[in-house]
Amino acid sequence: MRANILKQISEDMMVTRREVARMAGVSEGTVSNVINGKTCVKPEKRDHVMNVIRQLKYIPNQAARNLVTSRSSHIGIAIYETTNPYHMEVARMVEEAAIKRGYMVSLFMLDNNMPDKLKVISERRLDGLVNFMTNLYPEGFIADLKEQGTVLVNFDDDAGSMFTQNYMNATKELVETLYNIGHRKIAYLSNFDESGFSADGRGRQFIKSTGELPFERVEIYYNHDFDAGSDRIGQTLAKKLLEDFGDVEAVFCTNDLAAIGCLRTLSDAGKRVPRDISLIGCDDINISRILTPSLTTIAIDKRRQGEDIANNIIDMIEKNAPKVHIEYLAKAVIRESIAPRPKN
Amino acid sequence: MRANILKQISEDMMVTRREVARMAGVSEGTVSNVINGKTCVKPEKRDHVMNVIRQLKYIPNQAARNLVTSRSSHIGIAIYETTNPYHMEVARMVEEAAIKRGYMVSLFMLDNNMPDKLKVISERRLDGLVNFMTNLYPEGFIADLKEQGTVLVNFDDDAGSMFTQNYMNATKELVETLYNIGHRKIAYLSNFDESGFSADGRGRQFIKSTGELPFERVEIYYNHDFDAGSDRIGQTLAKKLLEDFGDVEAVFCTNDLAAIGCLRTLSDAGKRVPRDISLIGCDDINISRILTPSLTTIAIDKRRQGEDIANNIIDMIEKNAPKVHIEYLAKAVIRESIAPRPKN
DNA sequence: CTGAAAGCGCTTACAG
DNA sequence: CTGAAAGCGCTTACAG
Secondary structure, X not given: OHHHHHHHHHHHHOOOHHHHHHHHOOOHHHHHHHHOOOOOOOHHHHHHHHHHHHHHOOOOOHHHXXXXXXXXXXXEEEEOOOOOHHHHXXXXXXXXXXXXXXXXXXXXXXXXXXXXXXXXXXXXXXXXEEEOOOOOOOOOHHHHHHHHOOEEEOOOOOOEEEEEEEOHHHHHHHXXXXXXXXOOEEEEEEOOOHHHHHHXXXXXXXXXXXXXXXXXXXXXXEOOXXXXXXXXXXXXXXXXXXXXOOOOOEEEEOOHHHHHHHHHHHHHOOOOOOOOOEEEOOOOOHHHHOOOOOOEEEEOOHHHHHHHHHHHHHHHHHHOOOOOEEEEEOEEEOOOOOOOOOOO | OHHHHHHHHHHHHOOOHHHHHHHHOOOHHHHHHHHOOOOOOOHHHHHHHHHHHHHHOOOOOHHHHHHHXXXXXXXXXXXXXXXXXXXHHHHHHHHHHHHHOOOEEEEEXXXXXHHHHHXXXXXXXXXXXXXXXXXXXXXXXXXXXXXXXXXXXOOOOOOEEEEEEEOHHHXXXXXXXXXXXXXXXXXXXXOOOHHHHHHOOHHHHHHHHHHOOOOOEEEEEEOOOOOOOHHHHHHHHHHHHHHHOOOOOEEEEOOHHHHHHHHHHHHHOXXXXXXXXXXXXXXXXHHXXXXXXXXXEEEOOHHHHHHHHHHHHHHHHHHOOOOOEEEEEOEEEOOOOOOOOOOO
16 A cells, blocks of 8 residues: 555656656757757757756656657677676677667577567567577577568678677687697697587688698597587586597687686696696686686687677668678787697 | 668568457457456457467567556666676576566676666666665665666665675684684685675674684785776785785685686795685686686575575566565585695 | 657557 | 557657
């Protein structure tokens, strides 16, 4: 009873545009023009309206605005591996850039309740959706979004803009570095299957670069399991590696999290990094820099990529800008986890 | 030109409730009742309407629903330290529980563009907001949200429900464990200032427990710097620690990230964990388990807390449920980063 | 430069 | 059990 009365009071206190207009002695349309920064309002009138807005503590209702403009000013980012900090780190950059242009961004963690979340994405009429997943969406979902006019990023070249990384140089540099510091037996632990491995060029480049130098043994191990989590995959692959290729001297992993898992397994087996084995990750997640040993990895400029994604999406939404395909040159970041092969 | 035509076509294709109603030969109100699961619709009519919905691929427009119900079915989580995985880990649990009840949740990373993001929170009429920050909101923000009827969690006892952790037992257990395995010189590196240190009971309990045992030296170091990030603070405090208290044998940190930073500094100074110094974190972030050495820490049940938060918020929104204050008993998780003091 | 009016896509009493 | 109607809070042509 008490709660209901309170609720009603607070409802009454929610001030709407009508009251602002009445109080300011103008029409609702004019208030709208002021709020949306239209230049057609006389400065003194504009200031007056602004004052009334402040006085009344008027807060516009986005839902109403969304309805009439059929824009949500809302961008989604679809991720799958929620435990991998990398996704958050670039999502954060997307958000930071988007908010400056008046867009909010939400993360959709599609590793659980996917159908419910896809429903939310459609029903909220998201203006844009960025794909950070490598796995598939259900039949028709993408088509439905397209029909709604949702701007799609990183789905595929047909669907919309693509922002990808070029790992070739970095991979080449790291392979050569390993060779130069004396390693002759190296392995790659891939969180993808064989076709995924070469999809972003890392695999192709790894095979190419290792082929060009007289390594003694080069192996690639695959474990493509969406639901295991990168760290688990890293551990599993490392176990296989030690069984099959016990005298390996240096290991590449698909990402930093997998490298951390790999490190764990190596350490359990009494192998020390980098004394016994050199270790290389990818992504340069924030934590890699301060791990002990700090992790050698491959980095892209997350801030730049995040900003580019946000700005491109918004340009496409607002100005019908063309879709783009931007490739970022990844860089090798050399840290403690690799070391020269001791002469024996 | 071409783009405009396409846009118009796709706009035309966006099917609304009216078309569903017409096609099904019922009124819009009935379609609404079907969609919202009202029991008052005759089963065969309901099935028929459902079929038409599927056929037309009708997707309800949340913005319209929000406007008329003055509910957004949208919950926010305010975080500050975006680089700390802990927040994401419990946010994910909140989200998982919320989506099952039809609510979406969005993260608001308030370490940047705070005013813009607070504006978004108000204008989107979020139904609920969970606070994960320890720093302050601008004057009036909380009051404004309250006035809007936003359900507030973890702000303060007056403002709404509280979900807190009780670290007392875990802290006591860890202090005693350190003593029992031979440590006599211990320190606490606090990411809070002196008053914050005892706010969640960890500080009080640390002082109490260390006072009850014949330790040789016990020190607490403070560094309260919102913008540094826990890992940096851990590093800075560890430097101070080594200068001031070089023969320290065991160290507590405010959280796992700070402990990782501390480990980094210790390692740079040639100190090994746990051989030379035992190290303890707090939060049990996912990565702590697989670090090398794995991190001794203090854990709460993130899933349970996340579920409780989501369900309480939604119960408050929908059923006017009373606010609650739930305290979770944290548990010590003993791993490799602590070890017996070697006899010398 | 400004106001009156129509309409965005829903939900919810209210009759019947 | 169902339909007609009002209205949620905005924006946007359109007159003037």
